[in-house]
Structure formats: structure tokens, C-alpha cells
Amino acid sequence: MSAGLVVGFDLDMTLIDTVPGFRDVLIALGAELGVEFPVEEMTSKLGPPLELLLAPYLPEERIPAAGDLFRALYPRHAIANVPAFAGAHEAIAAVRKHAGRVLVVTGKYPQNARLHLDHVGFDVDHLEGWVWGVGKADVLTREGAGIYVGDHVHDVEGALAAGVTSVSVLTGGCTRAELEGAGTHVVLETLEEFPDWLEDYLAGPLG
Known part of the structure; x- marks a missing residue:
């Protein structure tokens, strides 16, 4: 994988x-x-x-x-005062370590999303904006994603609609119970846990 x-x-x-x-x-x-x-x-x-x-x-x-x-x-x-979360750069680097592609799929206006990526220095292969909930599934499918990481139940909906592994973090407004109720496969406290999770995932029977 x-x-x-x-x-x-x-x-x-x-x-x-x-x-x-x-x-x-x-x-x-x-x-x-x-x-x-x-x-x-x-x-x-x-x-x-x-x-x-x-x-x-x-x-x-x-x-x-x-x-x-x-x-x-x-x-x-809203650009200069918005930081990357702890672990965000490392999560992207963890994908790169396995020669993976990184997508950002967001409901945000694309031009403003790009300003954020440039400001914090994220190394991203593809940005898709103005997609929300199950609408994210089309992008994830088109780009060949196998994992989608989000913080909201609607991110879970998009991942499940695309048939990909849904990874949720608790840095947004949704609780663990809400995310698990929506059907996410994995809940992490923060992106700081993502590199170790990804290593285990790729080493598993489907990796």
C-alpha cells in the first residue's frame, strides 16, 4: 500500500x-x-x-x-494569526516518508486555503477547496486517496462515502463519541499521534 x-x-x-x-x-x-x-x-x-x-x-x-x-x-x-497545529508538519512528513502524495481537501474558499498553506509552509501535492461532507468523496476517489484525516463528523461522511480509511482528530469541535458515532475508523487526540499510527497501519495486513 x-x-x-x-x-x-x-x-x-x-x-x-x-x-x-x-x-x-x-x-x-x-x-x-x-x-x-x-x-x-x-x-x-x-x-x-x-x-x-x-x-x-x-x-x-x-x-x-x-x-x-x-x-x-x-x-x-486570518492568515498571519493562524498557526499550524502541533504535529501537522510531522504528519505530512510521515506521508512523504513512504513516498506518498498529500492532498488538502477543504470546504474553505480555495484562494484563502492556498494563503494558509503558503503561510505555514505545508508541502502539499493537491489542494481542493469548496467541498464539504460527502462532496469530498469525489475528490478523494479521483485522486486515489486511501486515508482521509479530519476533525468533523462531515469529514467522516466524506471518507466513508469514498470508501477510504477515516482518521479523526479531536482538535476540532466534535467529540470522540460524535466521531465514533459517525463511523470513523480511528480517533487520535492530535496529529502528533499520526506518524506512529501510519507506521502501524502500513505494517498491518493491508499495508
Whole structure:
């Protein structure tokens, strides 16, 4: 398996801690729109598409324009202050150790996702943005992925829909019980555990 290893990673709250940047963009967006968003509450459950996150706080007709404005404000407020999670670079390096390909498959606007990858210096073969939940399955299948790593139940849905191994980390807003209930194959506390897990996985009967 290692000769053809392809591993996909989610971005927000899996590889990078998006909370500081997301918080600052929401504050800037609220100032532009004259709306006081419950920022702490909203950043505690990152994962769903932005428009769904905004939906409880804005009239439906204002959401598309608010989403566009959020994405326009994003580069100024949410790149320099967003770090890679501990273990993220090492997780990518673990895939490289086995001559594997690294994908980032995310619901984030692609141009902003690319800014994050460049800022933290991730070595990635393919970036696919604006895909969410089971929609990630098409990308994972097309790119030949065998593993998808995420933090949200919807990442699990995408992995399972593609028929690949679902690895979940507890750095996002979903609990172990929620992730296991969604059907993930593996739950890791953080990406720091991923290199050892990958070694064991590739050494196993299917490796």
C-alpha cells in the first residue's frame, strides 16, 4: 500500500487552528454589516460551510453577500494569526516518508486555503477547496486517496462515502463519541499521534 499511498487532510481545525483568524474576520464582518455576532459561540463549532454558520444571525437574502465579504476580509485578518497545529508538519512528513502524495481537501474558499498553506509552509501535492461532507468523496476517489484525516463528523461522511480509511482528530469541535458515532475508523487526540499510527497501519495486513 505504501507505494501508492495517498492521504487527504482537512484544513481548518485539522491542520491549522483557524479559531483566531475566524474570530477576527467575524468581528470585522460584524462591524461592516452592523451586526454583533456571538463570536465565541460561532468559533466553537467550526466545520460547516460559512453560509450555514451565518444563517442564524442574518436574513436569508443577506447571506450570499455576507459570505462574499467575509472571504474578501479574510486575507487581511486570518492568515498571519493562524498557526499550524502541533504535529501537522510531522504528519505530512510521515506521508512523504513512504513516498506518498498529500492532498488538502477543504470546504474553505480555495484562494484563502492556498494563503494558509503558503503561510505555514505545508508541502502539499493537491489542494481542493469548496467541498464539504460527502462532496469530498469525489475528490478523494479521483485522486486515489486511501486515508482521509479530519476533525468533523462531515469529514467522516466524506471518507466513508469514498470508501477510504477515516482518521479523526479531536482538535476540532466534535467529540470522540460524535466521531465514533459517525463511523470513523480511528480517533487520535492530535496529529502528533499520526506518524506512529501510519507506521502501524502500513505494517498491518493491508499495508
